[in-house]
Amino acid sequence: MTTITILGDEVATATGEWVDGRPLIEPDALSAAVGWSLKPEGLCRGDQCVLVGDGSAIRVGDKLDLAAVANAVDQPTVVDPGASVVVLGQPNATRQAALRDRQAPDFTLVDLDGAERSLSDYAGKKRLLVAFSNW
Amino acid sequence: MADDGFMVIAVAIDEAVDDVRVLADGITYPVLMDPDHILTETYAISNVPAVVWIDEQGRIARPNASEFGSDMFSEFTGRTCQGHFDQIRAWVHDGVVPDDADSEIADLSDDEVAARLHFRLAAHLRRAGNEEGAARHFDAAAKLAPLDFTVVRAAMPLRGESPFGEEFFKLLEEYQAAGSPFHGITPA
Secondary structure, eight states, rough: OOEEEEEESEEEEEEEEETTTTEEOOOGHHHHHHHEEEEEEEEEEEEEEEOTSSSSEEEEEEEEEHHHHHHTOOEEEEEEETTTTTOOOOHHHHIIIIIIIOBBOEEEEEEETOOOEGGGGGSSEEEEEEOOOOO | OOOEEEEEEEEEEEEEEEHHHHTTOOOOOOEOOOOOOOHHTTTOOOOSSSSEEOOOSBBBEEEEEOSSSSTTHHHHSSOTTTTHHHHHHHHHHHOOGGGGGGGGOOOOOHHHHHHHHHHHHHHHHHHOOOHHHHHHHHHHHHHHHHHHTTTTTTTTTTTTTTSSSHHHHHHHHHHTTTTTOOOBBBBO
């Protein structure tokens, strides 16, 4: 067993193992790792559930394949077994809603003093979002 | 225009907060740090500067556009910032948006998404002191999205290269030769 680092909305860790390049963790550890939990009705987060059939696509023995779980909920991943890291991307649906339905995705980032700020903190105003850089 | 229910939110697609602090000196609106490139993934941003107009209800009133806050690059872009400022004023005061506000922005390809995740992984490994691992994932990212400035150019300072040096001009040349592919509006 080893520690797997998950870079998602937060940086999380889970105890698990790598088998054939697949990150496997205990089902009990899933919620803390990726925010989704496995229930009889499927993978659930809040009041949203995604059907996973008999679960064979995400199970390996008594463990869950984190990358397969992410795939089931349409979140992209990149894994590095050597470094024991899983990068869990934003749901593809979030970006697609922005581009197609014009719903601005909320985000939370820190300001220059380290305080967390969200786009939604400033709801009710017209906002000019400016992505810039030093490079 | 701050009293008109309008504000700017600036997001630095950068790693080093001290470098951004210098740029943000004297600025009173929020300046946020996005070292993990969350914004470039969720808004399909492929270069900076990119501006997005977001209305009171959280709807995108005008999607990603390449607009500069000063005329520093006017010679290069052939455009001054005054036009954009006038458009914003019309939007804030009269709710009028320019014709290009209806533009559809192409989604990121799977490779472009994966490139962003490799970049995020590389930045994480670099912070953890794993330079070799970081280099491997910066390379993987660049291979997947070779003309994306938020992937290739953003990695330059993190790999000890100058973002204004030889590597940059090589990228710029390849980008322009490919027709300057940008996920957003490039005003004429």
